[in-house]
Amino acid sequence: MVTARTLAPFAALIAALLWWLAARALPMPAWPWDAQAMSLDQIRMAYGLMPRGVIALLAGAMLGLSGAILQVVLRNPVADPTTLGISAGAQLALVLATILAPALLEAGRWPVAMAGAGAAAALVMAIGARRGFQPVSMVIAGMLVGLTASAVAGALTLAQGQYLLSLVIWNGGALVQQDWSGVAALALVLGPGALAAAALARPLRLLSLGGEGARGLGLNVALMRLAAIGVAVMLAAAVSAELGLIGFVGLAAPALARSLGVRGVAGLLAWSPVLGALFLSVCDGLVLAAAGLGAEMFPTGALTGLLGGPLLIWLLPRLRGATPPGTEAGDGPAPRLARPGRLLAAMAAGLVAAGLALLWIGRVPGGWAVLERADLAAFLPMRLPRLLAAAGSGAALALAGAILQRLTANPLASPEVLGVSGGASLGYAAVVFGLAAPGAGALALGTMAGGAAALAVLLAVTARRDMPAERVLLAGVAVSALASAVLSAMMAVGDARAWAILSWLSGSAARVTMPGALALAGLAVAVWLAALALRRWLALLPLGEGVARGLGLGLAQARLSLILLAGLATGAATMVTGPLSFVGLMAPHLACRAGLARPADHLTGSALIGAGLMLAADFGARMAGFPYELPLGLFASLIGAPWLIWLMTRQR
Amino acid sequence: MTLFHLSGLAVEIPGHRLLDDITLDLPAGRATALIGHNGSGKSTLLRALARQIPARGTAIFEGRPLGAWPARALARRMAYLPQTTPPAEGMTVRELVALGRYPWHGALGRFGPADHAAIARALSECGVEPFADRLVDTLSGGERQRVWLAMMVAQEAGTLLLDEPISALDIAHQVEVLALVAAMCHSQGRSAVIVLHDVNMAARFCDHVVALRAGRLVWQGAPRALMRPETLQRIYGLPMQVLTRADGHPIATPA
Numbered sequence: 001m002v003t004a005r006t007l008a009p010f011a012a013l014i015a016a017l018l019w020w021l022a023a024r025a026l027p028m029p030a031w032p033w034d035a036q037a038m039s040l041d042q043i044r045m046a047y048g049l050m051p052r053g054v055i056a057l058l059a060g061a062m063l064g065l066s067g068a069i070l071q072v073v074l075r076n077p078v079a080d081p082t083t084l085g086i087s088a089g090a091q092l093a094l095v096l097a098t099i100l101a102p103a104l105l106e107a108g109r110w111p112v113a114m115a116g117a118g119a120a121a122a123l124v125m126a127i128g129a130r131r132g133f134q135p136v137s138m139v140i141a142g143m144l145v146g147l148t149a150s151a152v153a154g155a156l157t158l159a160q161g162q163y164l165l166s167l168v169i170w171n172g173g174a175l176v177q178q179d180w181s182g183v184a185a186l187a188l189v190l191g192p193g194a195l196a197a198a199a200l201a202r203p204l205r206l207l208s209l210g211g212e213g214a215r216g217l218g219l220n221v222a223l224m225r226l227a228a229i230g231v232a233v234m235l236a237a238a239v240s241a242e243l244g245l246i247g248f249v250g251l252a253a254p255a256l257a258r259s260l261g262v263r264g265v266a267g268l269l270a271w272s273p274v275l276g277a278l279f280l281s282v283c284d285g286l287v288l289a290a291a292g293l294g295a296e297m298f299p300t301g302a303l304t305g306l307l308g309g310p311l312l313i314w315l316l317p318r319l320r321g322a323t324p325p326g327t328e329a330g331d332g333p334a335p336r337l338a339r340p341g342r343l344l345a346a347m348a349a350g351l352v353a354a355g356l357a358l359l360w361i362g363r364v365p366g367g368w369a370v371l372e373r374a375d376l377a378a379f380l381p382m383r384l385p386r387l388l389a390a391a392g393s394g395a396a397l398a399l400a401g402a403i404l405q406r407l408t409a410n411p412l413a414s415p416e417v418l419g420v421s422g423g424a425s426l427g428y429a430a431v432v433f434g435l436a437a438p439g440a441g442a443l444a445l446g447t448m449a450g451g452a453a454a455l456a457v458l459l460a461v462t463a464r465r466d467m468p469a470e471r472v473l474l475a476g477v478a479v480s481a482l483a484s485a486v487l488s489a490m491m492a493v494g495d496a497r498a499w500a501i502l503s504w505l506s507g508s509a510a511r512v513t514m515p516g517a518l519a520l521a522g523l524a525v526a527v528w529l530a531a532l533a534l535r536r537w538l539a540l541l542p543l544g545e546g547v548a549r550g551l552g553l554g555l556a557q558a559r560l561s562l563i564l565l566a567g568l569a570t571g572a573a574t575m576v577t578g579p580l581s582f583v584g585l586m587a588p589h590l591a592c593r594a595g596l597a598r599p600a601d602h603l604t605g606s607a608l609i610g611a612g613l614m615l616a617a618d619f620g621a622r623m624a625g626f627p628y629e630l631p632l633g634l635f636a637s638l639i640g641a642p643w644l645i646w647l648m649t650r651q652r
Numbered sequence: 653m654t655l656f657h658l659s660g661l662a663v664e665i666p667g668h669r670l671l672d673d674i675t676l677d678l679p680a681g682r683a684t685a686l687i688g689h690n691g692s693g694k695s696t697l698l699r700a701l702a703r704q705i706p707a708r709g710t711a712i713f714e715g716r717p718l719g720a721w722p723a724r725a726l727a728r729r730m731a732y733l734p735q736t737t738p739p740a741e742g743m744t745v746r747e748l749v750a751l752g753r754y755p756w757h758g759a760l761g762r763f764g765p766a767d768h769a770a771i772a773r774a775l776s777e778c779g780v781e782p783f784a785d786r787l788v789d790t791l792s793g794g795e796r797q798r799v800w801l802a803m804m805v806a807q808e809a810g811t812l813l814l815d816e817p818i819s820a821l822d823i824a825h826q827v828e829v830l831a832l833v834a835a836m837c838h839s840q841g842r843s844a845v846i847v848l849h850d851v852n853m854a855a856r857f858c859d860h861v862v863a864l865r866a867g868r869l870v871w872q873g874a875p876r877a878l879m880r881p882e883t884l885q886r887i888y889g890l891p892m893q894v895l896t897r898a899d900g901h902p903i904a905t906p907a
Binding site for chain 1: 703752
């Protein structure tokens with residue numbers, strides 16, 4: 001059995017060796033340093049490589065400590081600044097400050113990052129508090145907050161063009177240093193952070209009994225949670241401010257510590273920073289070694305993301321205790337209509353009317369215009385496909401969301417966290433980078449292949465015996481996280497190809513051709529019919545495994561078919577809307593609140609609402625910034641995210 | 653007639669053996685109680701019988717190895733109620749009971765007159781007709797438990813497997829639910845296997861008692877034979893006293 005004590009020196013040796021491989025060509029400057037008298041190589045050594053080596057250790061230690069604190073305080077082995085959306089919140093705050101109020105950054109990036117990270121953490125905690133800090137819900141909420149923040153940050157980057165190039169590189173988490181100021185800044189935060197963690201060790205051990213147990217022993221649970229999360233957020237925000245998104249170190253370090261036999265809260269808090277520092281150093285050493293081969297700016301954060309995604313998947317089966325059915329149901333008794341048929345008919349009629357109205361009405365320079373009969377023929381080939389595609393993709397996403405929410409009995413399930421969209425974006429990015437001048441066909445093929453690969457990973461996870469349905473969600477989250485880490489690495493190149501990906505990620509219905517739109521609409525209808533045919537499964541599955549199996553439902557087969565169906569719908573819709581829209585999360589909730597309780601009504605209502613939402617989003621995206629067009633998926637998220645956050649944090 | 657024939661049945665999780673070498677015949681047409689202390693493996697045994705968890709060894713149900721039953725064919729012969737019933741969000745009583753027909757019509761089959769008749773019978777047998785159109789989640793605990801029993805009745809299975817069906821109920825509803833289960837067995841010729849905490853309830857409502865201790869079978873027999881201080885001490889590891897009520901029923905209590 002390898003223990004932490006034997007592994008740590010070995011890892012330190014590898015990290016040092018990798019660093020030395022990069023550094024051996026450069027001469028060591030004589031002490032005391034005088035930049036004026038040094039040669040260029042000596043400056044590169046003293047103000048480039050040496051601080052880089054130190055900052056990798058510091059940042060790794062901070063992220064490891066932050067992850068360990070979060071995991072203990074939330075009793076959640078997959079908590080870390082990445083999975084809880086804290087890093088993405090810091091990133092969004094920095095992008096916003098760069099664009100809107102650059103003066104704020106003069107005092108240092110850290111306070112701004114801290115504000116963003118704190119806001120994201122507060123949001124995720126507020127959502128989690130209503131769900132008893134259930135590990136799975138926390139991670140899904142964190143992922144949703146994180147994905148939204150990244151999407152908004154990405155769109156802002158896109159809108160501001162070249163000016164934010166440095167931010168894109170920062171997003172990827174490059175460890176390149178020009179002086180010792182970064183090291184000093186991080187050391188200033190790590191010191192107090194480590195002291196605070198040491199002081200918190202004993203209360204945290206009590207807290208590891210769970211909130212009620214700790215309260216019974218006289219601990220002020222709320223205050224202690226706040227303090228511990230505050231320390232963790234401070235540590236993570238400092239790293240975000242200095243280096244950018246370095247994903248999964250906070251996840252990997254405590255997981256490594258645990259698998260190396262470290263037991264107890266104090267041991268975890270002590271060993272996680274050590275292992276985190278070594279983990280990041282080895283990663284950075286590998287990047288440095290590759291840099292010799294020409295990958296100069298490859299960000300280290302992308303590598304940790306590449307390693308972290310599979311790690312998360314590997315950790316999933318070790319997540320103890322499935323959520324008992326019902327703990328997730330937090331919305332109180334939903335209303336139920338006696339005659340849902342009338343509402344559905346009205347919704348369908350409204351959808352058709354809205355579609356027709358949107359065909360006729362448009363904005364022209366200087367005002368609004370209703371088309372003449374003669375003009376309609378000219379505009380129809382342009383407007384009809386995009387309306388059809390928007391409605392079709394909305395319906396498909398809504399159906400996927402409704403299916404997933406019923407399959408997993410988790411109201412937070414949505415196509416966004418299924419990972420299919422993430423895989424599809426990776427496929428798209430791979431084609432953009434792999435081919436010299438990719439055509440539309442190659443791009444579509446790449447997107448589909450990426451989505452299918454993500455789906456295959458998901459199915460492989462699901463097909464295992466006794467895999468609770470909610471872990472499917474976590475596997476999806478892992479795939480999404482992996483995809484976004486790799487994407488940000490690709491974008492760090494910062495050339496025209498990166499902009500192509502960024503604009504695709506935001507989603508648009510403008511490029512859709514008529515056959516494409518018809519295919520999408522047809523697929524939405526096919527998915528709807530298939531889901532209706534399987535409505536009895538969708539009625540049984542929310543009742544949990546015991547009941548479903550007791551009634552003779554083949555769980556593995558049912559899960560595989562439904563995930564395949566949802567994945568197909570998501571993959572197709574992603575081609576139009578981009579990977580993020582929240583329609584798949586919103587529409588089933590709206591249908592539920594409207595009183596559509598029976599599975600068949602719920603599915604139909606979700607599809608109609610989803611189509612309507614996407615039509616509205618498309619209209620808004622075209623009109624809000626006329627004559628320029630805003631990204632469709634982004635516009636839909638901007639409508640959806642605030643509503644969702646309100647819904648999830650609302651008191652019962 | 654044997655319902656279950658078990659031989660060398662064992663259930664393991666990594667590093668721990670929950671059930672060890674259970675060899676046992678359970679009678680058909682009777683209400684059998686599974687009793688034992690916490691962690692004795694009684695719920696595990698029931699879940700293994702219901703094929704909810706995999707087990708090693710031999711388990712034969714109605715003359716056919718348990719593993720050889722197709723899922724829906726098994727559900728037509730055997731109904732299972734988990735210990736905690738999940739919330740049935742937005743579902744009416746009638747809809748929940750109708751789910752019990754799934755083993756008969758499957759995902760795509762027609763919902764025919766036989767299904768409607770079975771649901772009507774189930775609703776009246778369990779006395780839940782008066783609130784057939786109410787939402788399940790608005791019912792009280794005892795009513796809700798009866799609704800779930802009605803779902804099992806609609807399943808038209810000859811065997812009912814119940815995991816602590818009365819653990820969350822007050823004493824009046826405990827008696828009501830167990831009396832209903834006993835009546836379902838005795839008047840309709842069904843078999844039942846019921847995990848119970850309360851030895852007095854087991855003795856009063858069941859025809860046969862199986863006792864487990866630390867994952868092993870320690871005792872089985874008739875309720876009358878169970879209610880002896882030395883038998884109870886073997887099962888629970890605690891000195892027990894047996895009193896006799898005015899009507900002659902024995903009552904066990906810690907000595």
